[in-house]
Structures are given as structure tokens and as C-alpha cells.
Amino acid sequence: MFSWKNFAIAGVFMGCSHALWAEQAPVVLRDNVLTIPGAVVVEGDTVSHYRNIELTQDAAGRFTIAAVEDGSLANIESVEIQQEAGSVEVLAKGYRSACVSILPEAVSYQDGKFVIAIPESKPTSEVCILAVVMFEVATTLDTDDLPAGEYTLVVNNVKKDFTL
Structure with missing residues (x-):
């Protein structure tokens, strides 16, 4: 089952991984908005791709998904x-x-x-x-x-x- 928590964690790890996304734009944190160019979510045998993920950071440092585009x-x-x-x-x-x-x-x-x-x-x-x-x-x-x-x-x- 899809979980926004798992999606956010996958996005941060996939977006931050230089070895996996060497040709991708870097992850950027600016004005409490973390922008991730692409992420992959694996749920069982199903693989999904998302792009242009924006996570907003609250005062406690927690991130919430603000925007995401389906990738292919x-x-x-x-x-x-x-x-x-x-x-x-x-x-x-x-x-x-x-x-x-x-x-x-x-x-x-x-x-x-x-x-x-x-x-x-x-x-x-x-x-x-x-x-x-x-x-x-x-x-x-x-x-x-x-x-x-x-x-x-x-x-x-x-x-x-x-x-x-």
C-alpha cells in the first residue's frame, strides 16, 4: 500500500544518492522547501517513478509533501x-x-x-x-x-x- 511517509523517505534517499542519480540535478533545500528532482517507490513487485517532489519543512524539522508529479x-x-x-x-x-x-x-x-x-x-x-x-x-x-x-x-x- 502506498505510504506518503515511505514516499518521502524514498525520495530523500534516492534524490540524495549520487551513485544512483549521478546525472540528475541535486536536491535543494531553500526557504524550508526541499526539492527532489526524482524518486522511485517500490511496493512489492510494483515500481513507480515521481518527479519534481517538493517537501515543506515545519518548525519541528518534519517534512510534508507539498507537490509531486507522476513520472513514467x-x-x-x-x-x-x-x-x-x-x-x-x-x-x-x-x-x-x-x-x-x-x-x-x-x-x-x-x-x-x-x-x-x-x-x-x-x-x-x-x-x-x-x-x-x-x-x-x-x-x-x-x-x-x-x-x-x-x-x-x-x-x-x-x-x-x-x-x-
Whole structure:
């Protein structure tokens, strides 16, 4: 179930994470308004993307969501998992509109499940030509400290199981 508290926490962590959002604008706190360019929320197998999140800070230092825009995740057609020399590589392929770009992916792991969120940028125009562009996103999963066993991978709501 969606929780504004979880959303705010995810937004702060995702927005502040240089490794996950290296090409994104930084998080800005100005006049008690924290502006986060993008955030990913994972609830079970469902992944959602939000952009332009504004949190207002009260006198006690608590944040409340003041504004948020729904974002969109890239359309994933296929997911390949390649294991080689202790490394797990994920190759996600799909198509995007010519009016959007693919933003840096966010990766999380919890309880045997890896989640990769691949968001799209806001369209560059309200009017867009009907051209589609193929894209690929390659991601390395951090499996160094994980025991052998069954794992699940979710890439933009496409689920795939694999064995280490």
C-alpha cells in the first residue's frame, strides 16, 4: 500500500544518492522547501517513478509533501541476466518515444529481490512525432556477499527469477 511517509523517505534517499542519480540535478533545500528532482517507490513487485517532489519543512524539522508529479518508467521489452566470474549483469531492452530520454537507473535489494527502476524523462514537447527509439540499459548487480540460491529480479515491473 502506498505510504506518503515511505514516499518521502524514498525520495530523500534516492534524490540524495549520487551513485544512483549521478546525472540528475541535486536536491535543494531553500526557504524550508526541499526539492527532489526524482524518486522511485517500490511496493512489492510494483515500481513507480515521481518527479519534481517538493517537501515543506515545519518548525519541528518534519517534512510534508507539498507537490509531486507522476513520472513514467521506460517500457521494457526484454530482460537478460548474464552471470560470469561471480558477476551478475542485467541487460534491459525496450523502446522509448523520440521525445523522452532514459534517466539513470536506480537499483535496490531486499530479501532476495533486486529491483531496477529505469525512468524516462519528461517529454520535451506536448506534441511528439510517432518515432520510437530502441534502448538498452546494462546494470551490474552487487551479489558479492549473497549466498547461492534463488533470487528475483524486477525491472520496471518485468519479473524474472535467477539462481546464484
